[in-house]
Amino acid sequence: MHSPATPDAADPLQRERDHLSSSRAALRAMREDAQSLDISDVAGSWVTAAVLHNQIQRRIAALADLAHTPLFFGRLDFLHAHVPDAVGPAGAGDTATGATRERFYIGRRHVHDDQGDPMVIDWRAPVSQTFYQASRKDPMDIERRRRFGYTGGELTAYEDEHLSDPAEAESASALLAAEIEKPRVGPMRDIVATIQPEQDEIVRADVGGTVCVQGAPGTGKTAVGLHRVAFLLYAHRERLAKAGTLVIGPNTSFLSYIEQVLPALGELEVAQATVQDLVAHVEVRGQDSAQAARIKGDARMAEVLRRAVRSGITLPAEPCVVVRGSRRWRVPAYELVEIIEELSAREIRYGAAMEALPQRIAHAVLLKMEQGGEAPDDRVQDAVARSPQVKATVRACWPAVDPAKLVHRLLTDRDFLAACAQDLLDEREQAAILWAKPGRSLKTAPWTAADAVLVDEANDLVRRTPSLGHVVLDEAQDLSPMQYRAVGRRCSTGSATVLGDLAQGTTPWATASWPEALHHLGKPGAHVEELTTGFRVPGEVIAYASRLLPAIAPGLAPATSIRDAEGSLTIRHTPDDLVGSVVAACRAALAHEGSTGLIVADARIARYEAALAGEGLDYLTPGTETTAESRLTLVPASLAKGLEYDYVVLDEPAAVVAGEPDERTGLRRLYVALTRAVSGLTVLHAEPLPAQLG
Numbered sequence: 292m293h294s295p296a297t298p299d300a301a302d303p304l305q306r307e308r309d310h311l312s313s314s315r316a317a318l319r320a321m322r323e324d325a326q327s328l329d330i331s332d333v334a335g336s337w338v339t340a341a342v343l344h345n346q347i348q349r350r351i352a353a354l355a356d357l358a359h360t361p362l363f364f365g366r367l368d369f370l371h372a373h374v375p376d377a378v379g380p381a382g383a384g385d386t387a388t389g390a391t392r393e394r395f396y397i398g399r400r401h402v403h404d405d406q407g408d409p410m411v412i413d414w415r416a417p418v419s420q421t422f423y424q425a426s427r428k429d430p431m432d433i434e435r436r437r438r439f440g441y442t443g444g445e446l447t448a449y450e451d452e453h454l455s456d457p458a459e460a461e462s463a464s465a466l467l468a469a470e471i472e473k474p475r476v477g478p479m480r481d482i483v484a485t486i487q488p489e490q491d492e493i494v495r496a497d498v499g500g501t502v503c504v505q506g507a508p509g510t511g512k513t514a515v516g517l518h519r520v521a522f523l524l525y526a527h528r529e530r531l532a533k534a535g536t537l538v539i540g541p542n543t544s545f546l547s548y549i550e551q552v553l554p555a556l557g558e559l560e561v562a563q564a565t566v567q568d569l570v571a572h573v574e575v576r577g578q579d580s581a582q583a584a585r586i587k588g589d590a591r592m593a594e595v596l597r598r599a600v601r602s603g604i605t606l607p608a609e610p611c612v613v614v615r616g617s618r619r620w621r622v623p624a625y626e627l628v629e630i631i632e633e634l635s636a637r638e639i640r641y642g643a644a645m646e647a648l649p650q651r652i653a654h655a656v657l658l659k660m661e662q663g664g665e666a667p668d669d670r671v672q673d674a675v676a677r678s679p680q681v682k683a684t685v686r687a688c689w690p691a692v693d694p695a696k697l698v699h700r701l702l703t704d705r706d707f708l709a710a711c712a713q714d715l716l717d718e719r720e721q722a723a724i725l726w727a728k729p730g731r732s733l734k735t736a737p738w739t740a741a742d743a744v745l746v747d748e749a750n751d752l753v754r755r756t757p758s759l760g761h762v763v764l765d766e767a768q769d770l771s772p773m774q775y776r777a778v779g780r781r782c783s784t785g786s787a788t789v790l791g792d793l794a795q796g797t798t799p800w801a802t803a804s805w806p807e808a809l810h811h812l813g814k815p816g817a818h819v820e821e822l823t824t825g826f827r828v829p830g831e832v833i834a835y836a837s838r839l840l841p842a843i844a845p846g847l848a849p850a851t852s853i854r855d856a857e858g859s860l861t862i863r864h865t866p867d868d869l870v871g872s873v874v875a876a877c878r879a880a881l882a883h884e885g886s887t888g889l890i891v892a893d894a895r896i897a898r899y900e901a902a903l904a905g906e907g908l909d910y911l912t913p914g915t916e917t918t919a920e921s922r923l924t925l926v927p928a929s930l931a932k933g934l935e936y937d938y939v940v941l942d943e944p945a946a947v948v949a950g951e952p953d954e955r956t957g958l959r960r961l962y963v964a965l966t967r968a969v970s971g972l973t974v975l976h977a978e979p980l981p982a983q984l985g
């Protein structure tokens with residue numbers, strides 16, 4: 292790595308700094324251009340004016356120069372000239388002259404000079420892919436790949452690889468190591484400067500296909516998922532901006548931890564939600580037993596609901612008689628039966644069929660009118676469709692369904708459930724999902740999280756759920772089949788990125804196989820990729836945690852770590868004063884730079900709230916941003932998933948295991964807790980450690 296002390300015009304570092312200054316000036320000019328745009332001539336109406344104004348404001352925001360975010364982080368010198376704006380989709384880059392060049396600076400956004408010549412190329416442009424993919428084995432026409440190091444926004448170092456020079460030896464990147472070691476304060480950061488080749492392939496995978504990534508803790512699944520949305524928005528901006536994109540995470544603490552990544556990449560319009568947010572049709576006020584939740588989350592419930600929704604369809608025994616003026620028109624029962632059976636056999640939503648039925652009956656009436664010598668037009672058909680007689684027939688044969696009411700009935704009416712669940716759920720299963728106390732009304736019913744998913748399914752049976760363009764589903768391994776279906780209908784005409792780790796599944800219905808999960812999601816053909824290089828957890832720590840793998844996910848290979856931080860793991864038996872020792876370990880961890888997480892079994896949280904307060908140690912709850920002043924977070928084991936801290940102190944592993952309904956889930960929860968540390972993990976225990984940790 293190069294980092295000279297004195298600036299000098301001939302010095303390459305100084306030349307790079309100069310390029311940074313002129314790029315910054317060019318970005319400022321681009322922003323000023325956007326700010327000075329006068330739309331009064333082009334905007335026809337106030338609506339177009341408002342839309343244009345909005346677009347311009349967004350562009351101005353996107354062109355902001357963030358002092359601590361390097362404008363470029365890499366440089367590519369090709370052996371031959373390339374066309375820079377063979378770089379991207381129409382409209383993605385700003386302008387292009389079409390001239391070819393050999394040198395490109397790669398950064399977070401496209402910057403061009405006043406001639407329209409690119410000064411920085413967006414990391415998502417095709418030419419930038421070379422930065423991530425080129426290797427000594429396949430140099431991709433690269434003579435030199437340069438990485439830049441920054442300190443507080445200042446360009447302070449660079450590192451070169453001469454990929455086409457067979458004499459140069461392979462060496463590990465010090466800048467990459469520094470990036471990974473950087474203390475974790477604040478929310479999750481982007482990784483654009485250091486995306487690895489196998490991650491890049493997933494980030495840039497075709498928008499048409501769904502990708503599923505199995506990856507051990509810290510292999511970058513979340514990072515990859517977020518960069519993938521940013522990439523897709525760049526490559527297919529129009530389509531995806533219109534259809535919408537969504538990132539789904541396990542809980543709000545996790546969502547607040549990741550919420551800054553996409554805005555830092557210039558993407559402000561990606562929605563974030565938990566699965567529970569998506570299905571919030573009823574107010575959740577109850578909790579299921581593990582057994583009831585597992586049954587309610589089972590894919591068989593989809594068929595139970597389908598039957599329930601259609602249970603009101605009744606074949607008529609009476610004709611429909613419509614009176615028009617002095618004449619009566621009669622559609623006999625057998626014709627009505629034919630119409631209903633035909634609608635019922637079609638693959639349309641229950642609600643759509645219900646809306647079509649009056650017109651179908653009216654059409655039958657019209658045919659009779661024509662046969663009777665009349666010449667009715669469309670208006671007559673509409674009037675007949677709206678007549679009280681037709682409405683009454685529709686009500687009797689194809690009644691309206693309120694999804695929440697229907698699920699309420701299913702969970703309270705033993706006979707109705709038995710009829711709908713026949714041959715699907717046995718008696719014990721049916722008894723397990725019936726509510727013990729139904730509540731007086733729909734509003735006060737003891738709706739659980741799993742019930743809300745059932746209401747969502749019923750809702751979709753009645754009316755199609757609109758599909759988004761792309762959905763990223765993180766920590767997917769915890770979803771039930773019914774939850775996968777809920778997510779799947781939100782990307783039924785789009786695609787998905789499914790991220791997870793079978794070893795970290797901590798729900799009673801956790802995913803056992805990805806192909807099965809993808810089947811429930813409605814994307815059976817999706818690719819399953821595996822990431823095995825760990826960026827978070829030091830080698831010593833991941834090796835220790837991996838001792839649990841034979842018990843929690845026998846088929847999975849242990850992750851490797853790109854760092855061997857010696858002395859990163861401490862395990863101490865402190866039977867006399869465990870709480871005191873844990874608090875002391877937190878103090879010791881806080882003596883280092885960066886964040887510290889104290890992970891504790893949920894049942895022991897209150898004890899530590901008191902102990903930390905008693906010691907005058909301020910602490911945060913997960914989801915609250917760490918700052919330079921406040922760096923300690925007290926984390927209930929149930930919320931640790933997806934989060935990371937520079938130093939982790941883990942209290943009493945046996946209590947973490949005991950906090951779950953069964954041992955395998957307990958050990959998985961422990962595996963999650965053991966894999967949150969970037970620099971150091973201290974495990975303190977009074978009880979014996981679980982035998983599987985050997």
Ligand SMILES: Nc1ncnc2c1ncn2[C@@H]1O[C@H](COP(=O)(O)OP(=O)(O)OP(=O)(O)O)[C@@H](O)[C@H]1O
Pocket residue numbers: 470471480481482485486487490506507508509510511512513514515792826827932933934935966
């Ligand atoms: N290519 C990379 N360069 C630098 N840092 C990286 C890279 N890939 C991942 N990281 C860092 O490694 C850490 C773990 O990444 P991330 O949280 O995405 O992993 P994960 O696979 O989702 O983990 P978990 O299974 O625990 O949720 C993060 O701090 C992330 O920024």
